[in-house]
Structures are given as structure tokens and as C-alpha cells.
Amino acid sequence: MRRAVIDLGTNTFNLLIADTQTRQVLFQTKEGVALGMGGINEKRISDEAMARAFEALRQFKAHCTQWQVEDIQAIGTSALRDATNAQALLCKVQDELQFAIEIITGQREAELIYKGVRLTHDFVTPALIMDIGGGSTEFIAADHQGPFVAHSFDIGVSRLFQAFDFSDPFSDADIQKVEAFLDQKCGTFFKQKLPQILIGSSGSFETFYELMEERIFNSKSDSVEVDCNRFMHMLEQIMASTQAERDQNPHIIAIRKKMAPLAAIKTRWVLRQANIQQIYISPYSLKEGVLFGK
Secondary structure (H helix, E strand, O other), rough: EEEEEEEEEEEEEEEEEEEEOOOOOEEEEEEEEEEEEHHHHHHHOHHHHHHHHHHHHHHHHHHHHHOOOOOEEEEOOOOHHHOHHHHHHHHHHHHHHHEEEOOOOHHHHHHHHHHHHHHOOOOOEEEEEEEOOOOOOOEEEEEEOOOEEEEEEOOHHHHHHHHHOOOOOOOOHHHHHHHHHHHHHHHHHHHOOOOOOOEEEEEHHHHHHHHHHOOOOOOOOOOOOHHHHHHHHHHHHHHHHOOHHHOOOOOOHHHHHOHHHHHHHHHHHHHHHHHEEEEEOOOOOHHHHHHHHH
């Protein structure tokens, strides 16, 4: 059976088409929609973002038709979860594109992320999954028996980007105010005992890998370990970079060029809070959890 999953992220929409019997991925693509831009902190989707979202979904539906997809499962996350006008997009998509969008809770999002990541990592030793989104960030501590701590926090990079004014490049004061915000929002979470292995779940972590290694992250089914010291150095380079430098960097996709320093600040903060000793990057996340997770 050919199924498609559409992950309607706050920054990026992802489409994955696969044969669920053979688990063969047939087609995948992503579109930088910036759904949360211009309204996420006011709990609404702007008219411009609404138009970008529908156009991306129209293109995704065309891909599904081309690949003779039998079932489309569309998942709405943080931006749609909070938006008071989300129903307008849901109704337009249902009426004109003939598929439904399911808006899931942050807890359900964390569960699906774990289901995707566990297909790439054995969890013989407990590990902490981190999934950086535009609207939220999920943390899931898990071992071979499954998750034992999971939480979704509204600390996504799009929220942060629109909540504060930042210098170019980010100043020490900018970094401190972001870290203070993280302390306020989720510092208590890190007071408990957590695994000292971090697994970064696709998205921004793939960009981090490509910046560090200067090559495409092409792992298909296994998590990849990276050197902690080199990884930390790469994060600090992003934090110190100018917008012009990021605009010229081929390893940062367009939607992440503005917000990459915020993802780096947040990741460094987590590495320090949890005293992380090993770092892995998984190519799988929510959409694979929906399609292939059990």
C-alpha cells in the first residue's frame, strides 16, 4: 500500500511517500513554508502564511496523485495547535484538496518522534532525543523498553525569533536572553536525572552535521555518532556568524538561514544542562514514526 505522510511543521512542511509493506521510501520533499512567521506568538496564522501553506499542500497533493498514493495522513503541529484560525486552513484543504489535517498534541508529537527515531537507534543505553521545531521542541528520554520521560515545550526557533530583537551577529546579551528564556520555560525539566547521550532528530541536526562535515547527511536508516568537541565548536561558529555569512553557506537551507543561531544556542544550552557525553544524529523523526512506527 502506498501511503503519504505530510508533516505540517511551523517552519517546514515535509512530504514522505512510501510503500508500507516493503518500507521502501518512494519519494520525499520539503518546503520552507514559515507557517508561524508573522503570527505564532499571537496564536494565529497570518494571511500570507496561510497562502504559502495551501500552495505547498497543493503541490504535495499533486506528488501524491503522481505516485498513486492510496492514503494521505497530514499532521499539524505547534503553529496549528495554537492558532485560533487554524480551522480555516483545515476546511480549505478538506474542501479543495480532499484530505484531512489532524492536529496533534505536543505529547503525541513526542511519541511519534520517538517511534521514528527508534527505527534508527537501538537504545541499549538510555538516550535523550531532542527535536527542534519552529514552534516547539520535544525532549524524549528513552531506553530499550520505550520512553520514560517525554515533554513538548513551546520554545521553537520561530517563536524565539519573533519574540526578541537580535543583533547581527548575535551579541553575548542576545545569547544570554535566549538562555534565560530557556531556563524559565524548561529549566526544571533538566533538574531531573536524564541520559547523557543526546540523539538529535533530523531537521536542524542534519544541518548541524552538514556544517560540521561539509557534506550531505545521507544516512538512510541508522543514527550517526558525531564528535562532541567538534559539534560544540560548530554550534559556536553558527552563533558567531553573520546573516550574510549564513546566506552564502550552501549547507544551510533557506528556511534555517535566519534562525540557525537560535537552534545552536538552544542545543548548546541542552548539552550543558544535561551534561551530554555522546551525540548521535538520527535521519528519522515524526513522519517516519507515523508511517513505520509500531
